[in-house]
Amino acid sequence: MKLYGFWRSLATYRVRVALALKGLDADAVSIDLLKGNQHDAAYKAVNPQSVVPALVIDDGPPLFQSMAILEYLDEAHPQPPLLPKDARGRARVRGLAQIVVSDGHPLIVPRIRVYMEKELKLDEATRNRWLAHWSLKALEAVEGHLAKEKESGLFCHGDDITIADICVASQVIGAKNYFNCDVSGVPTVMRVFDECMKLTAFSATQPSAYPEPA
Ligand SMILES: N[C@@H](CCC(=O)N[C@@H](CS)C(=O)NCC(=O)O)C(=O)O
Known part of the structure; x- marks a missing residue:
């Protein structure tokens, strides 16, 4: 199996966690x-x-979209x-997974950031406000549930771990580590995140721990 991804990609992280939980190995191909x-x-x-990830399994066409890949692996x-x-x-x-994957994450991906910078000419501080705002909004919606x-x-x-935990963990990493969000208003989400991070499948594959393949 070959996983096309990027070390700091949150969608790739979701697939790395699922592979680890299932005890599966995939060769990582880095798309910078x-x-x-x-x-x-x-x-x-x-x-x-x-966009990444894409998972190549055999001679068939690559699998795409992290949710579809997670469901396939399951x-x-x-x-x-x-x-x-x-x-x-x-x-x-x-539903919980899709709050992240369908509604939260799409607002903060590189192509949106590039568009805000190059086309809309928004300065960095304004762009960062957008990223932090929408990252936290998704987590607040999850917290509400x-x-x-x-x-x-x-x-x-x-x-038991489900696809929801994988997706929520990816969103927390973005909010906390990439966009400096104040996560004190989502204590249940953070409690669940901390439980997830006790598992190697989540902690060893997280962007900050993941070695970028040469
Ligand atoms: N809904 C897609 C999102 C894929 C996606 O946007 N991935 C980001 C990295 S986390 C990407 O490759 N972005 C490239 C770009 O925006 O140019 C999924 O869950 O797989």
């Missing part, structure tokens, strides 16, 4: 987003959207499961 290598023709042939390698057994639980877990719903446990949904 800071240099704009996602736009190279060679990578466009792998992922026409010019179906192809069911142990340990990353979704609850009941339909209602799966809907909750996917976790703090009041009895389904929350040690992790986002009960006491």
